[in-house]
Amino acid sequence: MENVLKVGAAPHIVTKHDTRSVMLDVVIALMPALLAGVYFFGYRAALIVLISIASAVAFEHIWNVALKKPTTIGDLSAVVSGILLAFNLPSTVPLWLPVAGSFFMIVIIKMAYGGLGHNFMNPALGARAFLLASWPSYMTSFTKPQAKLFPVLSPDFVTQATPLGILKEQSGEALPTYLDMFLGNLAGCIGETSKIALLIGFIYLLARGVISWKIPVAFAGTVAALAWVFGGDTLFTGDWLMHLLTGGVFLGAIFMATDYTTTPITESGMIIFGIGCGLLTMIIRLVGGYPEGGSYSILIMNVLTPLLDKYIIPKPFGKAAKKIA
Amino acid sequence: MLLKTFKGGVHPNDCKRFTKDFAIEEMPAPPTMIFPIIQHIGAPSEIVVKKGDYVKVGQLIAKQTGFVSANHHSSVSGTVKSIEAHFHPNGSMVDSIIIENDGKYDVFEDVKPAKPLEQLTDKEIVQIVSDAGIVGMGGASFPTHVKLVPPEGTRIDYVIINCAECEPYLTSDYRAMLEDGDDIIFGCKAIMKALSAPKCLIVVEDNKKDAARHLENLLKDEENISVVVVKTKYPQGSEKHIIFSATGRKVPSGKLPADVGVFVANTDTAASIARAVKTGMPLISRIVTVTGGAIKNKKNLRVRIGTPIRNVIEAAGGFVAEPERIILGGPMMGKGVFSIDLPVIKGTSAILAMTKEDLGINVVTNCTRCGKCVQACPMRLVPVTLAMHSKNENEEMLKKYHVTDCIECGACSYICPARKDPLQMIRVGKRYVIDRARMKKAQ
Incomplete structure (x- = not known):
């Protein structure tokens, strides 16, 4: 028989949404919160998010290269993890902290267990728990929101307890309004x-x-x-x-x-x-x-x-x- | 108003726009026709002609063997050239009758109208359907006369005509509703008479509202036949799901529609029954949607059974692009074929020549356990887990997760963002469990 066609089993068509597009949707969905974070906590918030994303993607890539595995950063899951890790940090943390968090998140929790889909706990939260246990003072000093995009370049942070912290300590500080x-x-x-x-x-x-x-x-x-x-x-x-x-x-x-x-x-x-x-x-x-x-x-x-x-x-x-x- | 539907399912782009506005064209038959003896579910038919015989249109060439089997008739007049094993759309070699078409289309003498429907008894109707070799034309090709004789003591409350046509690209049922509406309604009445069923529901998806309205107009004076519009969702046309959407009844696992008092027939099946009663002409042609990105003139053709696919594609202007895959039937459940030298058989609802773009991009990643397959499964199974247990041939877990309830609709593989194609693995597991059960029985 000449000209044999390629065959395949049904279903022959697939949805347009693949892993990458799903991750891209999550990134898009995180953008309003990112903008709000930058608005309330200043450029430093953006910087921490960027460092976190870059280090998360870099660790995943280095892991794949080192173990001679096909690259997986194209699925954008590391970008999502990077943003979520940064979202769980106060804006005052030192700039190396997100890198340490990313290392734990990508290398220990995600890639060591087999990469995308094989981690046993949420990578960003696992990394947060790791950071909180290792550097509790950095992880719990929160600043008052400044509500301006470019605060003074040498940040002179006013620390403030979170409402839940106020409740826990019963320090009597005023709580923010519901609207705030x-x-x-x-x-x-x-x-x-x-x-x-x-x-x-x-x-x-x-x-x-x-x-x-x-x-x-x-x-x-x-x-x-x-x-x-x-x-x-x-x-x-x-x-x-x-x-x-x-x-x-x-x-x-x-x-x-x-x-x-x-x-x-x-x-x-x-x-x-x-x-x-x-x-x-x-x-x-x-x-x-x-x-x-x-x-x-x-x-x-x-x-x-x-x-x-x-x-x-x-x-x-x-x-x-x-x-x- | 919320439309009637079922839980689960997917919403593929229906792609019906390419062919929905083209009226059905009669396709002239080519010089050589191929009639395999398997065009139905059940025992293969027995060839009743021999090489050199002259046959006419509508003449029996292979007769049914046993009850669950079907007659097959010549769709052209001409000489039997040979009887040989020929490739069949199912992928294997099947004994086939090759007929040289003389182009005269002489109609066989025995093809004559039956008595008017009012004078026919239920047994006579079943006999006409059986003689005419009518099978379910939605794709499964189950002999219709078998379904028309429900088990003793079963009462059929509803006859459902499945006009959902939930498969993307397909427009043959849609065109049939618009052009052969009277035949469909006549077929409904014949089926209702054969089963003494009080009610008939013609179920249409809401993306074919104009066809539904057309049928409603034709049904103005009919009290017992009504049109039900259901939500457009794949697999709305699945037998179990269309029954649920239309009547709210659930067919228990392992049971048949007759067990809940329902009979389901495809659009074209109903029209073919009408033709067999009205004119005596057996099932010798069907509507085939020829579409897909690689086809030049996408259209709906009335094709004589036995026409090689090559000729059908030529009748649609041939290819304009390299076809990546050729599919008989819809893109969700149709069969990919390796050659175009295969005949159109009774279950061939469409010929799709898909380009790479039509098929979509397949970048396989790890399974993220997103659970979209679980949401999509119309049978409410857990495809991702079933696929895993299939891979491990874990019979116990496969049974625990009800693998044999899978209807192989492909919703899970369609929706999977990681492109893991769970259905392939589940098919393996399902076969495995069924084979093991058979082996145990045999022991």
């Missing part, structure tokens, strides 16, 4: 303060079908419910809005707890994951030793994910149906 919390005009990490910017990113991700609403809504909903019930002096008097709008709940719920690799793949698994994150966050906030528990709660749920995926087997279509007489 929503816009991002409060002390905190670079990417976590502006809730409105994170929400814009959330809506973009939902519209593009990159993530599902289940984990973020379950996470935030649980935080709000528990804060309302247990957050006050007596039951059902807690300031749930304050708990929702401060700390890393938005950043964590939208961008960290929806990381594909370290979260369940089934719908009910996602709901349980979200509720678990919310529960652990509030336990750490209300009775734990740290002011903020978002990142640890996600890390704990990350390592529980294989169990969730193992024990949740969805019912197939038609399996539960009763015969119609």
Whole structure:
């Protein structure tokens, strides 16, 4: 038979969205929060994000070259990790800190376990936990937002406690208003303060079908419910809005707890994951030793994910149906 | 208003615009026609002609063997040139009847109209359908007369005519609805009569609203036949899912539509039944959408069964670009073929000549466990996990994850951003589990 054609098995067509385009969508969704971070914390925030991205991509590339593996930086996952790591740092950290974080994030958590899709916990949060344990003083000195793009070049930072820190220490400092919390005009990490910017990113991700609403809504909903019930002096008097709008709940719920690799793949698994994150966050906030528990709660749920995926087997279509007489 | 639909599924670009506005053209048959004895699911048919015989249009050339089998008829008049093994669209060599077309199209004497529908009994209708060699024309080619005789004690409440045409590119059902609406409705009535079914639903996706409206106009005076518009989503045309969307009934796993009181037939099947009753002409032609980026004049053709694909592509103006892959059927479930010297058979709904661009880019990365395949699976399975267990031939886990419920629609492989193509692995695992079960039974 002359001119034999190439064959292939169905389906013959594939969606336009591939790993790279999905990662690009996440990068785009992170842009409003990045702009807000730079607006509130000045050029230094941008510098830290850039260093973090560059070092994350560089470490991944060096790893592949050193182990003679095909290059994987084209999938843009290192860029996403780099941005998320920087978002979890205060703007005052020394410039070598994001590099150290990137090393732990890319080399230890991601590549040593097999690269994209094989890490057992969220790389950015794992690196944050590493940095927090190693250099706690750098990681917990937050500055007051300056709300101007180019502050004085030798930054003379005014440190300020985060609202959750104020609550924990019961220092009596004034809390920011809800509007400031929503816009991002409060002390905190670079990417976590502006809730409105994170929400814009959330809506973009939902519209593009990159993530599902289940984990973020379950996470935030649980935080709000528990804060309302247990957050006050007596039951059902807690300031749930304050708990929702401060700390890393938005950043964590939208961008960290929806990381594909370290979260369940089934719908009910996602709901349980979200509720678990919310529960652990509030336990750490209300009775734990740290002011903020978002990142640890996600890390704990990350390592529980294989169990969730193992024990949740969805019912197939038609399996539960009763015969119609 | 929310349209009726099912959970899961994907939304591929439907690409129907290339051919939807072209009316069906009759394609003249070429000099040589190929009739394989397998054009259906079930036992291969038995050849009843021999080399040198003269056959006419509509004459039986291969008769059914057993109940689950189908008759096949000549679609041209001419001489039987040879009976030999010929390549079949399924990839293997199948005994085929090669007929030299004399171009006269003399109609066989026995082809004559049956009694009016009102006077036919249910048994007579089933006999006509069986004699006419009608099979499901959506692609699976299951003999229709078998489905028209449901198991004892089963009551059919709904006849569903599957006009969803959820596969991208395909427009044959759409054109049939616009051009052969009367035949489709006549076919509905014949099926309803054969099954004594009280209601008939013609189910159309909402990207073909004009066709739905056209049918509604034709159905103005019919009380028992109605048009149901459902959401455009792949695989809306899957039997189990169209039943759910239209009636809310779920076919239990391992059961048939008849078990929930539903009968499903394809658009062209209904029209073919109408033709067989009205004129006595058996199934000798079908509508084929010829499209894809490599085809010059994309169009809908009425092609006589047995026409080699090469001639169909020539009738559509040939290639304008290098075809990367030629597919019989839709791009989601159709078969890629290695040659164009294969015949159009009863289940060939389309011939797609796809260019590299049509097929999409395949940059394989690691699986990110994004779970999009889980969201997309219309059977609510976990494709990524099934693929893993298939790879490890883990029979126990494959069963635990219900591998045999997979309908192989390809939604998981379509949606996968890492291009891991889980369906390929799942097919292997499904076969493995089924084979093991058979082996155990045999022991």
